[in-house]
Each structure stands twice: as structure tokens, then as C-alpha cells.
Amino acid sequence: MKQNEALPDWVRSMQTQILDEASRFVVGKREILKNLLVALLAGGHVILEGVPGVAKTHIAKTFASMLGCEFKRIQFTPDLLPVDITGGFVFDQKTSEFKVRRGPIFSNIVLIDEINRGTPKTQSGTIEVMQERQVTIEGQTFRLQEPFMVIATMNPIDLEGVYPLTEVQLDRFMFGLALDYPTADEERELIEQLSEIETLNVSKVASAENVRKLSGYVEKVYVNEDVRAYMVDLVRQTRDLKELKLGGSPRALIHLYKACKARALVEGRDYVIPDDVKYLIEPVVTHRMWLSRESEIEGLKISDVVQKMVDGTPIPGMRPAGSTK
Numbered sequence: 001m002k003q004n005e006a007l008p009d010w011v012r013s014m015q016t017q018i019l020d021e022a023s024r025f026v027v028g029k030r031e032i033l034k035n036l037l038v039a040l041l042a043g044g045h046v047i048l049e050g051v052p053g054v055a056k057t058h059i060a061k062t063f064a065s066m067l068g069c070e071f072k073r074i075q076f077t078p079d080l081l082p083v084d085i086t087g088g089f090v091f092d093q094k095t096s097e098f099k100v101r102r103g104p105i106f107s108n109i110v111l112i113d114e115i116n117r118g119t120p121k122t123q124s125g126t127i128e129v130m131q132e133r134q135v136t137i138e139g140q141t142f143r144l145q146e147p148f149m150v151i152a153t154m155n156p157i158d159l160e161g162v163y164p165l166t167e168v169q170l171d172r173f174m175f176g177l178a179l180d181y182p183t184a185d186e187e188r189e190l191i192e193q194l195s196e197i198e199t200l201n202v203s204k205v206a207s208a209e210n211v212r213k214l215s216g217y218v219e220k221v222y223v224n225e226d227v228r229a230y231m232v233d234l235v236r237q238t239r240d241l242k243e244l245k246l247g248g249s250p251r252a253l254i255h256l257y258k259a260c261k262a263r264a265l266v267e268g269r270d271y272v273i274p275d276d277v278k279y280l281i282e283p284v285v286t287h288r289m290w291l292s293r294e295s296e297i298e299g300l301k302i303s304d305v306v307q308k309m310v311d312g313t314p315i316p317g318m319r320p321a322g323s324t325k
Contacts, residue, residue, distance in 0.1 A: 007270055011217055015266050017205040018066060025062045025197050026055065028186035032177055034266060035283060036063050036151070040109075041215050042262035044174025044255060045130055045150040047115070047287060054179045056153040060111045062200065068207040069108035069147060076118035078161070082125030086135045100137060105129050108147050108208055115152040116162040123169055126150065130172040147211045167246070167288070174255040176287025214265070221261040222271040226316030230274055231256050233313055234281050238289060243305045246290040256284045274315040282306050 015037065022033045032048075036059075039046045048056040064071040074085060087103030104110065105126070115123065129135050133144045152173070155162055170176075182190065190197070231253060238247030260276040267276075286302045295305070 007217070007265070007268060011214060011265070012268050014206060014210060014214060015268075021066045021203055021205050022062050025200060025202060026059050027190045027193065027197075028182050029055070029059060029179070032059060032179065033063060034263075035175055035177055036060075038259055038262040038266055038280075039174045040067075040147060040149050040211065041218050041265065042174065042255075042258040043147075043149075043215065044259065045152070045172060046175045046177060047152050047154055047170075047173045048177050048179055049154045049156070049287075050179035051156060051181075054181060056179055057111065057113055058197075059179075060151040060153065062202060063151070064109040064111065065200065065202040066205050067109065067211060068204040069211065070208070071109050071111070072104040072107035073111040073113060074104050075113045076115050076122060078117065078119055080118055080122045082122055085122070085125040086129070086137060089138055100140075100142070102142070103135075105135060106142075106144060108145065108211075109149050109151065112150060112152040114155060114162075116154050116165055119163055120166065123163070123165060127169060127172060145208075147208060147215065170287050171249055171251055173287060174259060175283040177283055218258070218262045218265055220270070221264050223257070223261060224271070224316075227260075227272050227274060227277065228257070230277055230313075230316050231260070234277065234310065235285065237309055237313065238285055238306075241305060241309065243292055243295040243300055244289050244302075245292045246288070248285040248288055252285050252288055256280060259284060278310055278315075281310060 018037060019030060019033055023030050026033060036046055038044075048059065050056055061071075061073075074080075083103070085103050085105050087101045087106070089098040090101045091097075092099050112126070129144065129148075130150055133146070133148055135142045135144070150173075154165075235248040235253040235256060238244060238252075241247065256277070259280050260272045263276045263280060264270070264272045282303060286306060289302050289305075291300060291302060291305075
């Protein structure tokens with residue numbers, strides 16, 4: 001798609017319908033829903049983090065329900081095993097043959113509830129499928145159908161009975177989205193709409209084929225050289241910040257690039273602007289970063305470190321002459 005090529009009307013209307021329908025059942029979280037759509041179109045996965053009761057599971061179910069895609073839910077518990085996720089071979093007595101029993105990960109949108117209540121062994125059962133869109137069972141590889149997306153909910157790590165996710169696992173997620181308590185106005189609206197919200201009578205405004213077509217347009221979104229350089233600048237800076245002991249990986253840069261293209265499409269544009277990068281850098285990198293010991297003692301937050309970095313980085317078109325930063 002060229003920079004001056006207009007998006008088809010159905011592309012603009014479809015993304016608007018998806019967000020409008022979801023917002024009927026999720027109060028005050030339109031930006032979260034928009035980021036879920038961005039991740040889906042960009043081929044990414046999302047962690048929703050927050051204390052119990054802030055609608056993490058409800059948001060994921062609502063989002064999946066309206067897309068017309070196959071949806072499965074997996075409740076992670078300490079006794080769950082990787083085979084419970086991926087499936088395995090079972091013996092069929094009628095045919096005297098072993099046949100594949102596919103696990104719940106074989107779906108378009110998979111909700112993993114409380115991912116950090118699963119043991120590290122169980123969490124490892126999702127690594128291959130999240131990165132490569134395939135599952136290996138007894139040496140045989142099975143491809144998943146597109147679209148494929150994992151939405152994982154996670155409780156704060158200081159609660160009892162949870163296991164921290166490894167850096168490898170966290171790096172597979174495109175976005176880490178934090179859910180806070182709603183405002184007073186949002187809670188009043190929640191009570192007023194409670195009966196409609198609880199019925200979750202969501203209209204299906206899309207299909208798996210629609211999502212695949214929308215994702216195809218993401219590939220055609222234009223990104224100019226300055227904006228690409230801006231992305232590289234920001235991700236590379238995270239590795240040099242004294243406040244951090246672990247910065248963004250090359251995969252973080254790839255996720256940022258794809259997410260910016262998808263966000264441009266969701267916003268009705270066929271080109272990426274610097275504001276897309278500034279908006280998405282935090283959800284892309286914060287869940288991959290680790291504060292240094294000194295920063296933890298000082299009580300710094302990763303989001304504040306990222307915001308300070310963004311504020312201090314010139315945007316394309318405003319760089320001093322001869323500057324490479």
C-alpha cells in the first residue's frame with residue numbers, strides 16, 4: 001500500500017464496529033480493547049495484569065466473543081501439565097491405533113486465565129506455539145490456523161500461590177497491559193449496565209476470514225525511514241539505561257514495528273506516525289524490563305523510566321543537524 005492510497009471503506013468500518021460492540025459490555029476500557037485489536041492484527045499476544053476483580057477475564061471473553069473466531073479458555077493451576085494444553089496421542093480401542101487428541105491451545109483465540117498460577121513446566125507448554133504457531137506432539141508437528149492469539153491474565157506477583165514468568169516467556173508477548181481500578185463514574189456506569197453486561201449477548205461483527213483480511217492490510221502500511229530509526233533508537237536506549245538491568249530485546253523491536261503498523265490501520269491510516277511509536281513503546285517494553293537493584297530501592301517504576309526516555313528522545317523531523325540520536 002502506498003502512502004497516499006486510501007484504505008477501503010470496509011476496513012475502516014470493520015475495526016470501528018469491533019471496538020463499538022466490545023465497548024457496550026466493557027466499561028471504560030476502550031484503549032485496552034483497541035490494544036487487543038492491534039495485537040491480534042499484528043499477530044501478537046497480550047498479558048492483562050491486575051488485581052482480582054478488575055475484569056481481566058471478562059475483557060478477554062468479550063473481545064473473543066464478537067470476532068466469530070474459535071475460542072478456548074484454559075485455567076492455569078499448579079497441577080496442570082503441558083499435555084493438558086497441547087494434547088497428545090491416545091489409544092483408540094476400536095481401531096487399535098494411537099490418535100491425536102488436540103488440546104485447547106488449538107484455537108484462534110486462547111484465554112489463559114491466571115498464567116502465573118501454572119508451574120514453570122506448565123508455562124513452557126506455550127512457548128513453541130506462541131512463537132512458531134505450531135505444536136509438536138511426540139515428534140510430529142501440527143500447524144495452527146490463523147488468526148492465533150493468546151490472551152493471558154496475570155495476578156500481581158506478590159499474591160500467594162503464583163510463579164514468576166521467565167524472561168523467555170514474557171518476551172513472547174507483544175503487549176503487557178495493566179488494568180487499574182475503575183473511576184467512580186465508571187463504577188456507577190457498571191452498576192447501571194450490570195444486567196446487560198452479565199448476559200454478554202455480544203453480536204458477532206466479524207469472522208476469522210475478516211480478521212485474516214484485516215491482518216493482510218497491516219503488512220501494506222507504510223513506515224518511513226525516520227520513523228523506523230525512531231523505533232530503533234528507543235529500543236536500543238532501554239539496554240543502556242542505568243535504571244534497568246534488562247532492556248528490550250530485538251524481538252521487542254520487531255513487535256513494536258508490527259504493532260505500530262497495526263495501530264495505524266486501526267486509527268484509519270495507511271502510514272505510521274511518531275505518535276504511534278510513542279503510544280506503544282510502553283506496553284511493548286515494560287513487561288520485558290527489570291529494574292536495577294538501586295532503582296528498586298528508590299521506588300522507581302518501569303513506566304516512569306520509559307516515559308522519561310521517550311521525553312528525552314527527539315522525534316523524527318526535530319533532530320539537531322548531524323545528530324544520530
